[in-house]
Amino acid sequence: MHARLSAVALVGLEAHRVDVECSTGQGLPGLRLVGLPDAAVRESADRVRAAFHRLRLPWPEGKVVVNLAPAQLRKVGGGFDLSIAVAILAATGVVPAGAVVGLTAIGELGLDGLVRPVPGMLPLVAAAARLGAERVAVPLRGSAESALVHGVRLLAVDDLGQLVAVLRDGLRPEQPVAPAPVEHSDGLDLSDVRGQELGRRAVELAAAGGHHLLLAGPPGCGKTLLAQRLPGLLPPLALDDALESAAVLSAAGERDPDAPLDLRPPFRAPHHSTSAAGLLGGGSGIPRPGAISCAHHGVLFLDELLEIPRHVLDGLREPLEGGTVALTRAAGTVRYPARVQLVAATNPCPCGDLGRDDRTCRCRPDQVTRYRGRLSGPLLDRIDLQVELERVPAATLVELPAGEATDVVAARVRVARAVALERDGGLTSQVRWAVLRRAVGVDAQRRVARVADALGWSARGVERCMRVARTIADLDDSAGVSDAHVDEAAGYRLAVPA
């Protein structure tokens, strides 16, 4: 007897259709799994068998061969259990062969037949829908995530017995419903940041133009405070973007499948001791997404930028440019989306006391130069906004009134982004050079050129200044970019020590 249904294998976020075939016949009793299964898939045989036993489902008498095709694709994880079990049931006639046509099954089996969700339910179900599945059998637990996918009928079941009832007896399980998307609030408000006007202005500009941001300043000056408040200033994610972000988190196993879709841009702050694999993605077998992909469509905050090893930082360049990270391993290349807004923070000098009124910096000028020299180069070239923050003394901090609240600033940001989007069709930090030049205008370009000549900038510096100047003008509700806008934009660069 023979039966076939579908399953889905994820390689990164790229989905491949897997045909699960079962054939029963003469031979020594036993279950043989073929088709390049990894250890977890091979263990599936024991789980399936235990579940059959527990649910008193008939186990075929002769030899059972289950094939996962295509054979050259490595099958990883426990998500094939359900499809293997259904294939065996169909091959032995427990469920009619017609009932598994056009069926895709995804889920891990417990020894008692319980169906458990696996990491990546969202991209798996989305892929099944894309690959033409009519019905997808998924675990009931965590089915809210599967329900985010439209255009496919879900058979959400709690255990294997229930699925048998559905397929054999035509029971119609209730369609799971995804809870409405929410904008989860982290309770962090920009009004918590007192003083620090420069930093607040920089964060506002970063939000309005989508610019990468570098905050340099002594420990305790509020770099982290400012960075954490950037997601709150950004407009909520579009539904498609939120789904993309959720898919990465789901594949990384970092998403609660029952949680509603979060429209707040994600925020990730990996520690500076993070490895290249942790930041960019990696690991044995199929590389897992790193922090940069988990922050897709959101903010990646790198504190102590200069403590991060050089080779790890260098790996950031490609994703910052292209919005994806390609992890090439011997077995193949995996791509994860990685469109992030980078916020980096660093001390002003090795000892951290440079520019403090109450303490003297203990670094030699050449140490400071070398320290800051590590900042320069290709990565810094991609950071449009760079500001030097100073520490606000505690006594002053107490006296200062609360700053503008997130709501107020976010409203301005929303308007500026809308204006830029309508004019240029994209964020000011990302539009193409030709579009940018048109948006900035000839007079402002001349002013940028003059400033660049006087201050000795490279072509990269000119481009960055133009982008920031355009954002300043947008926040200023100004159609054209004035000299004052350019002059202000030119100030957002780290000074090199004399």
Added chain:
Amino acid sequence: MSVWDAVAAEGTRPQQLADTVALLSDAVGRAALRAAAQDPDGTLPLEVAPPQPSSGQRAAAQEAARVWQGLGVRVALAGDPAWPSVIDRVPGPPALLAWRGPDRLPPGPAVAVVGARRATPYGTGVAAWLAQAAAEAGVTVVSGGARGIDAAAHGASARHGTVVVLGCGHDVPYPQEHARAGGLFDRVLDGGGAIVSELLPGTPPRPGAVRSRNRIVAGLADAVVVVEGREGSGALVTAGVAADAGIEVLAVPGDVRAPGSAAPHLLLREGAAVCADPSDLLAALSVTGGPGAHGERGADTVSVLPPKVLTELRQRWPRPVRASALASAAGLTLPETMACIVRGRVAGEVAEGPEGVRLRRAP
């Protein structure tokens, strides 16, 4: 027998070099020695052969002369027409000086502005102020080529022609940011200044070499001003040599709690003159003040900065001011302040560093 063979055989430390030069000039006369010194392959008509160098030593010495030629370095031996005889005042004067720049080192009054590498904005501000005022009054500024005070002094007066004294060979790029193309050294040469070293090419900047360099700084100057320095600073060596040679020593008072004030305060305690203004310096040199010597300059020139910003920057000078502090003092918004700082930088009025902005010129 090449002069370089002899140098290589005897050693290249300043004292060994002096001995070699004395020995050779006794043997062949100064003119022949000078001619031979300019030519890597030049031979000396020596009757008594000095110790024979090994082939490696010979190659190294000839290479040194080639490097000098390639860099356009002029070499003068003690007593040559181009030799700056003032240098002979210091104990243990150099036997030779090699310099890039003009045919002769600038004559006339000179002041050494020296101090710490690890300088504060206050120190670099004062050094720049003094150096610029001195240069505008026609005084040549002499200093080492180090970062910090040295660099600030040269940076402020490079276009008037200063003298940089290196603590390493001419071909050793140290400090890197000064020696690279378009760096401080290039600006000094473009301004008609000279870069001097008594050391052979390839000599690295060892602490000893840098300290012995300081006696040349003192020797080339008519007054030495110490701006900042910690205990045991190299600037004290310069001042000590100067005092021994009867060269006037001045010191700029600093913050009493700052470690960088130790050297100038020690000198003041020992009787150095106070230098609180360029006029103190010019008086010590008996030079009448140039345009930058007194406080009024800048007040009547047109500034691109708003008056309140200018006032605040003047009051805080030479200490730098942060943009946010400037904004609140001048009653401007931060964006306005950022813009006017950039305008000031483009106009060359203000300089920006990690600690904030300040006026380039003394108010």
